[in-house]
Amino acid sequence: MPRQRLALALIVSCQLLLGIDATIVNVALPRISAALHFTPAGLAWVLNAYTIAFAGLLMLGGRLGDVLGRRRVFVAGVLVFTAASLAAALARDPGQLLAARAVQGLGAALASPSTLALIANTFAEGPQRNRALGISSAVISGGASLGLVLGGVVTAAVSWRWVFLVNVPIGAAIALLARRRLPETPRHAGRFDVPGALAVTAGMLGIVYALIRAATAGWTDARVVAGLAGGLAALAAFVLVERRAAAPVVPLGLFRDRARASGYAALLLVGPSMIGPFFFLTTYLQQVRGLGPVATGLAFLPMSLGLFTAARLVPRLLGRFGPRRVIGSALAGLIAAQMLLSLVGPGSPLVAAIAPLALVGLGGGLSFVPIYTLILSRVEGSSAGAASGVLQTTQWLGSSFGLAVLVAAAGPAGMGRAFVAAAILAAAALVLMITALGAANAKTHPDGRLRAGGRECPDSPGHPDEVEQPSALRGR
Template structure:
């Protein structure tokens, strides 16, 4: 695919726009967490309903990602990118002015809808604006740092804005950023080629309902347990709908998710790892934030700042990953990164109320470093060699799996945490967190095995053959 942004200055501005969008979307996934207690007090939200402030966003985002990715392929990725950010920005403004819990939840769901149509465009526009190889790998490394580091930045910003201003500013902060992107993107990003055809409406409907049902079930499990009837019903419905979706995609002339993307076993392995690695990463953020705030007694702001060493490790690793990728290839670099992440998670699982702070910060640095060496080659493998008409679908599927993986990981590990937390007090809480964080290492251990076992097969081979 040719590079459509030719000058260094133009490439830099294009990348800045794309990275700013991705950073905003990733920050939004965690910035609200710190503000939840203030939201509950101000809007009289029951503690049992508070999780829906987060989940309303995840449900719409995860459920609509495949549709958003394919819409960009057909209607133009820049067009859908800008439209999605415009919706996200308007929803953020509405959420900041929310006078009631229902208003806030509706705004969060609308944010998720906008994010689902904007997010696939970030990676797809990288593919359309940067030549395959070194330029694209360097752009992916920066985007990866924004993707992974955005969660930590969200925790820091959430603490600052909530403590120094109001919880409403965790919503308002998106407005000037979104307006910046909407204003510059049409002038600085090259539009991708539109591909004529019609939407695979059956595939869009079954994938959206199937993903939404599955994400809802995972969210339900985290609060109601694995024996909950609604959760089990959601899982059953999700599995049936996704099975129908695959059957539809095998026959559709213009599928919303081309199954040829999975013909290359190494790419299919990378996709599967995009389910497992976020399951470990998002869960680590969730439990270690509780460890720092509730076990160690840090404030919300200090808890957010404690993740800065992780971000530093991630930024350094992402900076060097493209060179190592060019020299050693996808499999060695991804396997090494996953090994470092697994060691870091095992190390973090040893934390207790008396652990020295260095014993927590050092494995967090290792975790960030390993993630930088993991996501760059996996993302590069998923996007490399895809035809222009499939780039949006490839990106949408990748991010849908990331969202699903995060929900699945939290659902499983929350159950482990509850079973391992015997009694009350910081010691019992630390024991439960230790068990949950230790279990995350199983996800990355499986990911190592998948990476080493996957063998490449040419893209475009019919998976039915």
């Protein structure tokens, strides 16, 4: 039992490290911009360089763990992430920082897919594993919130460079102890779909680059046109590669089910509503309202409280009202929150910027579980790992594409237009999900579980611990 506890502590410490890193940089963005002379549009790449590399290589990282062993790939990922964090802390110009952030994303893509599989390999199926998965889920949820506060404290007390430097001793300790204390998983013969992973990553880079540059250069700029054309060409090549690959990084058959494809699309559309406040309000609160980094981090606590409340309420609400009503209300609340934020200006009271964040957290948190359920409940058991892996990838892509779209929408006019754009995308997600849930003929049990195609689906909000279980058992 002590060995299992230490193993779980190592695994969740890595998850916490990656979760914190996704948000700890946000509060430091104004000081990073001032120190390294980023343009407003270029500053978005401090976030996107990490998320694009993470999302684009996440599925490949999972496949590497299958073939080479989860512990080996986990340790390698932590070491890459740690070395890149040191490079980011020492960066002297924007190019160096963005390169380091991309390598951080690579390290996270190697380490993250192995965490759930290592839990499944360490804990016996049943209460022990469910408890470990529950702790893991809580840590992932809390990491983003802790990152905002920690980023504010570190930036104010020392320097923005320490938001990266704090990863170094923690990452080194995790890698050292993991080699000694975590069990290795069996290796499986297989191939790596490297061309597919590179093609999808290149496609995302091209499109995101074009969207961000369009915010300042306009849509007719030669580089914007080239970025869009190159990105779309790379994505087309990706589809061709995946159709012919023996072991595709993204099985295209997952998208043949219209309801599941709608769920993936909804994740992309909801992403901007969640990432927008992090990017725009951290700058607004510090540069326009004069708040310090610590106060800015604390200002996001209503959003964290909303997410936590949603996680506690969603199984009960789904059981009582069904998925269509829950997601309809949740997305309507998310749309309202974005419209309220679009009205915030230099003369607005501070509460006008902070209060809607609670609605963002509540609406986003209540939206995700019905979307997850729609995706996972309509997949065969043999494809559960792949479906879950694509789900994680899509969620990260929603952040990357979403931020690029919002930066392009904001343009010179500022963040008001960006939040209006986020509301429009959330409205599209609302229409898509209501239609998809109806088309799927999903019936709701009294306890909130779904039936799809006439069979009971275990991966449903009525069994919250089991939603992650298929991906854990398959190592995704």
